[in-house]
Amino acid sequence: KLMMSLQEVNPRVRGIRLSSQSGLHSLTENNTRDIIQGAPQSFKEQINISSGDPQRAGMKPISFVRQVLAVCLCPELLSDEHLPLDVRLRALRLLEACDGESVGSYTASSGLPHVRQTIAEFIMKRDEGVPAYAKNIFISSGAQRALMVIVKLLSGGEGRLQTGVLIPHPCPHGLLPLLDEAGVMAVPYRLIEEENWAVDLSELERALTTARGRCEPRAIYISNPGNPTGHLQDRESIEEVIEFVSTERLLLLVDEVYQDSVYAPNKEFISYKKVLFEMDEHLRDTVELVSFHSLSCACVAECGLRAGYMEAVNMDPGVMHFVDTMLCTDINAPVTGQLALDLMLSPPGPGDPSYNTFVHETLVTRATLAQNSQRALKLLNDLPGMSCRPAMGGIYLYPRLDLPAEIKEQANMLGLEAVVLYCQMLLEEEDLIVGAGDDGTSGSHYLRLCILVPPDTLEEVLSRLSSFHLRLSDRKLNRIV
Numbered sequence: 001k002l003m004m005s006l007q008e009v010n011p012r013v014r015g016i017r018l019s020s021q022s023g024l025h026s027l028t029e030n031n032t033r034d035i036i037q038g039a040p041q042s043f044k045e046q047i048n049i050s051s052g053d054p055q056r057a058g059m060k061p062i063s064f065v066r067q068v069l070a071v072c073l074c075p076e077l078l079s080d081e082h083l084p085l086d087v088r089l090r091a092l093r094l095l096e097a098c099d100g101e102s103v104g105s106y107t108a109s110s111g112l113p114h115v116r117q118t119i120a121e122f123i124m125k126r127d128e129g130v131p132a133y134a135k136n137i138f139i140s141s142g143a144q145r146a147l148m149v150i151v152k153l154l155s156g157g158e159g160r161l162q163t164g165v166l167i168p169h170p171c172p173h174g175l176l177p178l179l180d181e182a183g184v185m186a187v188p189y190r191l192i193e194e195e196n197w198a199v200d201l202s203e204l205e206r207a208l209t210t211a212r213g214r215c216e217p218r219a220i221y222i223s224n225p226g227n228p229t230g231h232l233q234d235r236e237s238i239e240e241v242i243e244f245v246s247t248e249r250l251l252l253l254v255d256e257v258y259q260d261s262v263y264a265p266n267k268e269f270i271s272y273k274k275v276l277f278e279m280d281e282h283l284r285d286t287v288e289l290v291s292f293h294s295l296s297c298a299c300v301a302e303c304g305l306r307a308g309y310m311e312a313v314n315m316d317p318g319v320m321h322f323v324d325t326m327l328c329t330d331i332n333a334p335v336t337g338q339l340a341l342d343l344m345l346s347p348p349g350p351g352d353p354s355y356n357t358f359v360h361e362t363l364v365t366r367a368t369l370a371q372n373s374q375r376a377l378k379l380l381n382d383l384p385g386m387s388c389r390p391a392m393g394g395i396y397l398y399p400r401l402d403l404p405a406e407i408k409e410q411a412n413m414l415g416l417e418a419v420v421l422y423c424q425m426l427l428e429e430e431d432l433i434v435g436a437g438d439d440g441t442s443g444s445h446y447l448r449l450c451i452l453v454p455p456d457t458l459e460e461v462l463s464r465l466s467s468f469h470l471r472l473s474d475r476k477l478n479r480i481v
Contacts, residue, residue: 012183047461049450050435051173052227052395054301057453059368062300062361064354065343068094069336072103084353094339103335109327111139111309112335115342119309122345127274136312138323139341141333143257143294143308144174147221149326150253150290150310151182153319154218164215166207166250168199170398170437170446172227187211193400196389197231201240208248219251220244225258225269228398228437228448230373230391232267238275246287254291257308261298261452263370264392273313289313295337298369298395298452299362300344307337365452369395372451372458379462384473395452398437401445404472419445425472430464 049057064087071077071091078088097114099105110116116134123132140146154163162185167175169188179186189207191197199222211217222241224233233241245252254272262269273291277284294308295301312320332338348354373391380388380399388399403418411421420436422445427433437446451458 012181018177044431044464046431046433047457047464048433049453049461050433050448052296052450052452053303054298054395054450054452055303057450058457059301059365059452059454060361061302062358064348064358065300065302065340067354068343069339072339073336075101086348086352086354090343094342098335103339105335107332107335107338109330109332110324111137111333112338112342115139115338116309118342118346119311123271123273123311127271127277130274130277132311136315136320137309138312138327139307139309139333139338140327141306141308141330141337142296143255143292143310144178145330145333146292146308146310147253147255148178148182149323150251151179151184151219152326153322154251155182155184157216160213160215162215164211164217165253166204166211166217166220168221168223168226170197170229171221172223172255173435173448175221185211185215187215187217191226191229191231193389196392197226197229197398199231199233199237199241201244204241204244217248217250219253221253221255222272223255224272225256225262225393227255227258227394228396228435229389230394230396230398232262232264232269232392235270235275238270238272239279242272242276242279242283242287246283252287252289254289256291257294257297258394259293259297261366261369261395262393263366263373264390267392269393273311276313286314288315290315295340295344297344299365300340301365301452302337302340302344305334305337305340307333307341309341368455369452372453372455373397375455375458376449376451376462379466383466383469386469395450396435397449397451399447399449401447403445407472417445419447422472423447426465426468429471430468432461432464432468434465 055061067083067087068091071083071088072094075095077083078092095101097112099107113134116137116139119137120132120134124130138146140149151165156163164185164187165179166187166189168191170191176186187207189203192200192203208217225231242252252272256271259269259271271291272289276287276289290310290312292308292310295305296303312323348358376397377388377390380386380397385402386399388397391397401419401422403422407421408418411418414421417436423434423436435448437448453461
């Protein structure tokens with residue numbers, strides 16, 4: 001007899017909703033397994049732009065980050081004069097910040113004090129002098145892990161007293177499973193697609209009013225720049241949200257992971273914290289804010305190193321004690337990831353040997369993102385039955401699909417979402433993996449496309465996508481004729 005049956009699995013775990021992408025990932029794994037076992041291969045190399053993993057798609061890492069980490073992992077390189085002097089000096093300083101001067105040592109659960117101080121200094125510089133303190137900063141194994149810590153602290157109650165969190169629709173594809181795992185009810189508020197996915201105050205009020213009586217709303221989650229929509233909030237919109245959370249006594253959770261990737265003309269990233277500290281004193285002193293950032297940002301894009309951080313503003317010290325307690329369950333974030341955070345937020349400066357290379361590499365990344373966005377946007381909007389709003393930041397485009405009735409009927413018979421079937425067909429016919437957007441209750445269908453890829457890869461992606469989509473349209477027309 002098995003030690004554990006399905007019925008004995010934690011009901012909360014059994015209730016976790018998998019994203020629309022999960023079935024597609026299973027199909028991808030099956031295809032890969034078939035190839036390994038000798039099944040006939042397509043003549044095309046598989047391309048995956050379904051999620052924000054630019055290095056998997058061919059983007060190169062930042063040299064300075066990799067060189068310093070290489071020296072930290074292999075201290076014998078400290079004497080290697082082939083490496084720039086600032087690389088070796090930085091590695092020495094980071095090693096001295098580690099216990100035992102080794103990346104193989106544990107750190108405090110909330111992160112290395114040296115790195116937390118670097119983060120605080122970055123925030124103060126970014127926000128033009130708004131105070132930031134290392135004691136309010138917690139390093140975790142990625143921004144999603146940090147968000148889970150906060151959500152679990154909020155979680156409680158059952159039925160009408162169950163904790164609720166307002167979340168945008170569309171939202172990051174990992175957000176709903178996270179809330180399910182924490183036992184928190186998702187309360188969706190609709191981003192206004194017709195206004196380039198704007199955050200609308202009346203929609204926030206509607207979502208909150210509708211939720212009361214079904215759950216106990218305690219927080220709101222914001223993604224800015226938007227994931228996956230690419231929208232960017234201006235100061236006025238941010239002020240509206242801050243006043244809303246103050247009036248409704250909600251905790252404000254702000255994902256700002258893509259703050260380094262704003263590329264729309266005459267647009268700039270403004271942090272929620274900066275806006276908050278420029279508002280009335282009663283707001284500045286009372287609104288509880290937790291903001292998140294991570295190595296998965298556009299320019300560094302070291303997704304696999306798994307490190308991020310959160311900064312808590314106006315949080316009760318007693319609650320912050322339990323933030324640290326929750327982080328203890330992970331022991332600590334990977335040390336190499338923590339050191340990479342330090343390098344991301346405090347890069348080489350003018351006059352340093354690595355400065356010119358660093359500036360060139362980051363400028364290339366930003367230019368690639370901006371140019372890819374324009375190139376992909378034009379093609380997507382030229383395809384029949386597809387439309388896409390321009391992105392202002394982030395690394396995704398989120399086009400809407402008008403799918404043929406035949407696809408919807410076939411998907412229904414197979415027990416799939418229609419957009420997932422579309423993505424499966426695209427994978428099978430073109431070896432191209434794109435993200436299946438969540439259609440929620442709107443009845444609309446979307447794709448999620450990571451556009452931070454090398455330009456030649458993007459051209460191949462667009463070629464395969466347009467070929468498939470046009471063939472699908474031709475099939476529909478032929479059936480009508």
